[in-house]
Amino acid sequence: MALHMAVDVARDSRTSLTAQIQNFIKREIEEGILHPGTRLPSSRRLAHDLDVSRSVVVEAYGQLVAEGYLEAAQGAGTRVVEHLTAEAVVPTLLEAGRRTDARWDLRPGGGNLPAFPRREWLGCYERALKSADSSAHAYPPLAGDPGLRVELARYLGRVRGVRADPERIAAVAGFSQTLSLLCGVLRGDGIDAIGVEDPGHPGQRQFVRECGLRAVPLPVDGAGLDVGALAATGLRAVLVTPAHQYPTGVTLAPERRDALVRWARDTGGLIVEDDYDGGIWYDRGPRPLALQRLAPEHVLYAGTASKTVAPGLRLGWVAAPAELLGRLLRERARHDLGTETLTQLAFAELLRSGLLDRHLRRLNSQARDRRHALEEAVRRQLPGAAVTGPAAGLHTYVRLPPATDEAALVAGALRASVAVRGGAAFRTRPPEGEDPALVIGHAHLPRSGVAEAVRILGTVRAGAPRRSAHPRS
Structure with a gap:
């Protein structure tokens, strides 16, 4: 038959x-x-x-x-x-947003969230509500509350070195809305593709495709995005995470930053800088300033409160060249009528009062503590593995020894009640020649939880089969 x-x-x-x-x-x-x-x-x-x-x-x-x-x-x-088998269902079970009964959930995103600053937020919201005039209950300006835009300009300039007046900043409903609006603008220009990092955020790749553009994968190495590979594609737009690459954690090297800016100026291309974890930086060295400051006329800088405060706020911001920002807002007018005002006013108060800075100091201290616990646990329980990238953000990239069977380790860990995602989930390239890895969300766990989860990973790895070596191309 x-x-x-x-x-x-x-x-x-x-x-x-x-x-x-x-x-x-x-x-x-x-x-x-x-x-x-x-x-x-x-x-x-x-x-x-x-x-x-x-x-x-x-x-x-x-x-x-x-x-x-x-x-x-x-x-x-x-x-x-x-x-x-467990190995077969693991990729679906571990997708971002799916609930799991695992005792230790090490997946980035999802439940890997900082403690919400309830007291500070309640005070800021109450002050915003008391001081707001009747205009706060009308339809909001598409670009956002003017007071919030002023505070964002001050904050982003002070903390990230962003070069933008309040008139070039807009409040949006998270980075996803920024990306959706941008895809609409690019399609209007006849652009049907945007470069994305590989490995990178699988949800963003899917989101770009659903917005009608091709997501063209571009390789990432220890120095960040391969700008030479970008230049060879003929693309006119690229999405990057230069400060703390997602998921590998590497920082775009200075020479790559310069090369990326040259590419944008030489081609008239657009760089979309996704500064997704903002002020979460607890490495000994200084956090690199925003790429946007090198070429404000060619960079759309996007940030969000999702990692630093809570994704449920659905609050983000974008700093862009004036002409592009105007087009983004016209695109937005076709879909919604602005971001909820009282949340904007409360966040502006959080910025103005310095309470966001105080919250981030606590968050960085906690994340640093958990990162140290993770590094020590990896050293003890996963011989030959290496934690890569600066100490920053809410997740860590752990490169495994080449002989490790990543899929078997991830599946075995889930059977042992540890939910963790392997590096393959973030790549579009075939696994041959790629080092196995784990992407571990660590900031939400107690120190003892970090140590116990990694101990289980070590036990599972010790009993898992080794993969055969693949020649590198």
Whole structure:
């Protein structure tokens, strides 16, 4: 019986055909499109239908069998397994935002949040409510409350070195709204793609695609974004996290910062600077100033209160060239009528009073304490692993020894009640030649919790299989 199956592959992709087939089938299974027990075409038939070498399909099927997604029986063909193994369901279970019953949740985002400054916020909100006039209850200005924009200009200039007058700053509903508005503006200019870091935020890549643009992955190494790779693409816009790259934590090297600015000036390109964790910096060295200050006319600087205060506030800000900011606001007018005023007024008071600075001192002290506990636990429990990047933010990137089977470690950890994401979840490149890693959210845990969770990871790793070495390209 000759079966057929629709598989979406792109021959001009940097991802190998084998990896594309493997990832497609895995995703179809995880999303419930390919049901348990479904029989798949033979490797010969699928290779013929896709016009690829049979070895390409054989390798993809073989890897999916090894990971527990498929089963192959002599004379019965290849089928989706009836009951998925832990390794097979782990990628879905560990997606950001999904709840888990694991005792220790080490995933970045989600529950990895700082303690909300309840007392300070309540006082600021009460003062804002008492002092607000009737205009606070009308529709807000699209760019945000003028008082908040003044305080943001002062704060961002003082703390991040951002060069922007209040007239070039707008309050928005978090970075996601900034990105959505920008995608609309870029589409209006006939731009259909934006460069994104690889590894990078998988949710942002998906968000960009859903906004109608292609997210073009650009490699990141120990010095940050590879600007040479960007220049070779012909792209006109790029999204970067230069201060504390997400997720590797590296800081964009000075020579790369200069090269990125030269690229923008030479091409008329736009740099979108996502300063997602703002003032959370507890490394001994000074935090690098905003990239925006080097070329305000070519950089859209975006920040948010999500990491420093709470994502539930849905409050962010953008500093942009005047013409671009005007276009962003016109785009916004098509979708909503501004950001809730009383939250803006309370946040302005948080800035004005210095209470945000005080909150960040506490937050940095706690995060530093947890980071030290994590580094010590990694040293003791994960021999050969290395914590990378400066001490900053709410998460840490832990590079594992090359022989570590990352997928097996992540799956085994979940069985042992530790939810943690592997580096592969943040990459678009195939795993061959890439060092395994863990991305650990640590700021919300007690010191004892950090130590216990990493101890479990060490125990799981000691009993997990080692992966075979892949030659680097």
